[in-house]
Amino acid sequence: METATVVVAPAPVAITQPPQQLMELKFSFAPVAKSSPATKAEPDKKKLTGGCGGYVLEDVPHLTDYLPELKSYPNPLQDHPAYSVVKQYFVKPDETVAKKVVVHKSSARGTHFRRAGPRRRVYFQSDEVRAAIVTCGGICPGLNTVIRELVCGLHDMYGVTSIHGIEGGYKGFYARNTVELTPRSVNGIHKRGGTLLGSSRGGQDTAKIVDSIQDRGFNQVYIVGGDGSQKGAASIHEEVQRRGLKCAVVGVPKTIDNDIAVIDKSFGFDTAVEAAQRAIDAAHVEAECGENGIGVVKLMGRNSGFIAMHATLASRDVDCCLIPESPFYLEGKGGLLEFVEKRLRDNGHMVIVVAEGAGQDLVAKGMPFANTHDASGNKVLLDVGLWLSQQIKEHFKKKPRFPITLKYIDPTYMIRAVPSNASDNVYCTLLAHSALHGAMAGYTGFSVGPVNGRHAYIPFYRITEKQNKVSITDRMWARVLCSTNQPCFLTEEDVEGAGLELEEEEPHMHMPLVEGGMQRLGQEQPVDVQRANGNGHL
Numbered sequence: 424m425e426t427a428t429v430v431v432a433p434a435p436v437a438i439t440q441p442p443q444q445l446m447e448l449k450f451s452f453a454p455v456a457k458s459s460p461a462t463k464a465e466p467d468k469k470k471l472t473g474g475c476g477g478y479v480l481e482d483v484p485h486l487t488d489y490l491p492e493l494k495s496y497p498n499p500l501q502d503h504p505a506y507s508v509v510k511q512y513f514v515k516p517d518e519t520v521a522k523k524v525v526v527h528k529s530s531a532r533g534t535h536f537r538r539a540g541p542r543r544r545v546y547f548q549s550d551e552v553r554a555a556i557v558t559c560g561g562i563c564p565g566l567n568t569v570i571r572e573l574v575c576g577l578h579d580m581y582g583v584t585s586i587h588g589i590e591g592g593y594k595g596f597y598a599r600n601t602v603e604l605t606p607r608s609v610n611g612i613h614k615r616g617g618t619l620l621g622s623s624r625g626g627q628d629t630a631k632i633v634d635s636i637q638d639r640g641f642n643q644v645y646i647v648g649g650d651g652s653q654k655g656a657a658s659i660h661e662e663v664q665r666r667g668l669k670c671a672v673v674g675v676p677k678t679i680d681n682d683i684a685v686i687d688k689s690f691g692f693d694t695a696v697e698a699a700q701r702a703i704d705a706a707h708v709e710a711e712c713g714e715n716g717i718g719v720v721k722l723m724g725r726n727s728g729f730i731a732m733h734a735t736l737a738s739r740d741v742d743c744c745l746i747p748e749s750p751f752y753l754e755g756k757g758g759l760l761e762f763v764e765k766r767l768r769d770n771g772h773m774v775i776v777v778a779e780g781a782g783q784d785l786v787a788k789g790m791p792f793a794n795t796h797d798a799s800g801n802k803v804l805l806d807v808g809l810w811l812s813q814q815i816k817e818h819f820k821k822k823p824r825f826p827i828t829l830k831y832i833d834p835t836y837m838i839r840a841v842p843s844n845a846s847d848n849v850y851c852t853l854l855a856h857s858a859l860h861g862a863m864a865g866y867t868g869f870s871v872g873p874v875n876g877r878h879a880y881i882p883f884y885r886i887t888e889k890q891n892k893v894s895i896t897d898r899m900w901a902r903v904l905c906s907t908n909q910p911c912f913l914t915e916e917d918v919e920g921a922g923l924e925l926e927e928e929e930p931h932m933h934m935p936l937v938e939g940g941m942q943r944l945g946q947e948q949p950v951d952v953q954r955a956n957g958n959g960h961l
């Protein structure tokens with residue numbers, strides 16, 4: 424257990440309120456349906472710690488929360504030739520990362536997350552670690568880099584030699600044998616797309632997975648996957664804790680849709696946007712060469728239009744970008760068809776980029792029976808690109824004096840089944856390192872990711888509570904509208920609704936301000952006392 428003194432930076436505003444005891448904030452997770460009876464730990468609680476000026480640390484669980492007798496050891500990195508010379512290589516116990524960096528004079532300091540990185544003390548000896556890595560959900564550029572860096576990082580930094588790959592996603596825990604992973608076996612895989620381990624949707628059976636973790640003696644489990652996978656990871660962590668297992672459960676968030684909340688950006692996203700440029704370029708060339716040429720490009724983005732938005736901004740050849748967050752309509756004044764006609768008259772050609780989740784309600788109108796789900800429970804989307812192309816063709820068929828040439832390009836899997844680019848490779852390396860440093864330090868039940876540019880440990884509930892979406896009342900979307908000069912299609916009601924969402928507040932923004940250091944919410948003891956009692960991990 425680390426015992427450094429807590430130093431709290433002075434609050435940015437004068438605190439006028441007297442110190443006072445704060446309300447206790449505890450939230451139980453829902454019990455897992457299929458599981459063996461609880462043996463040791465209580466249901467998980469949110470770990471909130473208050474500080475000056477409305478500061479709140481949303482901490483992640485630690486193995487000693489339910490195994491208080493666990494031994495700790497000096498971090499072997501302190502003797503590592505590469506790291507021993509680095510001053511302040513270890514993250515200080517009180518370093519945290521602010522969720523919000525744009526603040527006002529009178530803002531409360533708000534939510535913070537524990538800063539990621541190696542700690543002075545670890546809770547695993549190198550030869551004791553049995554690590555497992557699994558990749559779940561759709562594939563994404565960079566998965567192999569994360570696998571490689573987890574294996575090489577554990578091996579090279581901590582001397583871990585027992586690392587196992589779970590093949591074929593969650594169901595691989597109980598339906599497949601494991602593969603041994605070594606620095607040699609993963610060398611070079613970062614140059615390939617996809618995942619060495621394979622992936623899948625569905626098959627998430629928490630009890631069976633934790634049985635497999637227990638039987639195989641895994642004590643660090645790294646789960647690389649999107650929002651669904653992180654929900655699965657949360658229930659695995661809860662069950663591991665209920666059974667009192669010394670096993671760190673760590674999520675590495677993945678999805679090219681960039682729909683993971685809290686973190687700045689998900690890995691593979693940049694690579695996908697880059698790959699999308701080639702499809703847009705092709706659509707542009709085709710459109711320029713045809714008579715009243717229209718190029719329609721459909722890009723991934725189930726519920727979030729980030730890929731379409733960024734690809735549009737990057738390309739500058741796009742005349743209209745349609746995303747799930749911004750409803751549109753075809754017919755009548757201000758509608759898409761009117762705009763297409765105008766743009767063709769003005770420029771002679773145009774390019775439309777549509778995210779796969781855009782306009783699903785419009786497409787579904789003609790097919791009320793089309794309501795199917797994939798093995799993970801995600802709605803199977805209707806092909807908006809094809810539908811849109813048909814609607815445009817139908818419209819111009821009625822205008823024989825206005826012939827058009829329309830080319831529909833659907834590069835769906837071509838933007839995600841590619842190797843990660845250089846910046847995503849560096850990003851994946853940092854994610855993997857943050858993940859394994861956290862596990863070695865005994866943290867568990869968390870995802871890793873950059874928050875305002877600094878890597879942090881984020882509790883699962885924060886990652887899974889909502890999806891990251893394009894805010895259509897934000898300046899980024901305005902930049903897109905400005906670059907394409909497309910209609911915004913929105914009614915005043917739409918804007919008001921979106922505005923309200925934007926104004927969402929942090930749950931504890933109105934906590935009373937506390938003077939004089941950190942205080943665990945709901946407890947009168949100062950945090951130093953808690954640490955002496957063995958339940959603080961600052």
Ligand SMILES: Nc1ncnc2c1ncn2[C@@H]1O[C@H](COP(=O)(O)OP(=O)(O)OP(=O)(O)O)[C@@H](O)[C@H]1O
Pocket residue numbers: 559560561562592593594623624625626627648649650651652653654655656658677678679680798799801
């Ligand atoms: N609510 C949930 N609780 C437990 N497990 C879940 C949940 N949702 C999804 N899973 C499991 O997580 C795995 C991946 O889920 P899903 O197919 O939704 O992909 P994802 O992780 O969201 O990634 P992406 O959306 O980027 O493809 C699946 O095995 C699925 O069964």
Ligand SMILES: O=P(O)(O)OC[C@H]1O[C@](O)(CO)[C@@H](O)[C@@H]1O
Pocket residue numbers: 560561562649678679680723724725779797804839
């Ligand atoms: O066809 P699959 O493999 O289910 O994947 C498609 C989905 O995966 C995603 O890329 C998310 O990983 C979505 O954008 C898309 O809808």
Ligand SMILES: [Mg+2]
Pocket residue numbers: 560649650651678
């Ligand atoms: Mg998902």
